[in-house]
Amino acid sequence: MFSAIRSAARVRALPPLGIAKTSFISFRLAPGYRTLVTTRYTQEHEAVAFDDATGVGTVSITDHAQESLGDVVFVELPAIGSRVGKGDQIGAVESVKAASDIYAPVSGEVLEVNERLNDEPGLLNRSPQNDGWLCKIKLANPSEMEALLTAEGYKEVCDS
Template sequence: MFSAIRSAARARSSLSLRTAKSSSVMFRTLVTTRYTKEHEAVAFDEETGIGTVSITEHAQQSLGDVVFVELPVVGSKVGKGDQIGAIESVKAASDIYAPVSGKVLEVNERLSDEPGLLNRSPEHDGWLCKIKLAEPREMKALLTAEGYKAACES
């Protein structure tokens, strides 16, 4: 009985492998997230050269309830370390710095009407802006997840 089940399972898996191979070409995009000591994060898509900038979970917890977000101007060129915006919360105001150099392609317009999105989803739905990196190798100078965690703990 078990051999019949195994034979049927092998037949199904080999059929699905053949159809997957012949029906389409698979593409894989590598997205790497790196961090700054100032609590910004960049999710970099190597295929497009675009980095999505956000604040970290640690930053939003430190800020408390966000009430206002100032974002950079679309089309502006920024250098690594340049101030590109600000976040105001019930506890404090904090500047946002460009973790990488490049051109601002897009900003998250939802944050104008819904600044609390930074509290609910700082590194995903609450992203700040998208930058076309001028120097993709700048990503290597940023902290890995482990490095960022260690910096927060010290």
């Protein structure tokens, strides 16, 4: 028991990499086992946090993307139950500055969408990778995560 508590305390002590609060690998403790949650990025500024225990990825836009867009006024989300391929358009974001399409970073089935964004599109500005997540996708091929950018790789894309 003590080692589980000590491990949980160590995970919370990890410093963020400066991209987003969820940009580092974290562990979730559950009774009897751990699951690994890994966040990866696309060059188009989408992020996906993948939970290896459930096979579900939570798709969002990055903090860099929301800063570039400005104040978000409308979000179009994918349909629950739809099958998407990696790179398929799954929605759109409209802001006071511009409109931008959202593309699926991975292939799979859309299990859930963030309905709060219909009434509160500004969540994308306040918390793009936490409260402002877009949808949850059951990955058809979890190995697609390996082809996405790490936090360090994404930071290089943003800096260039």
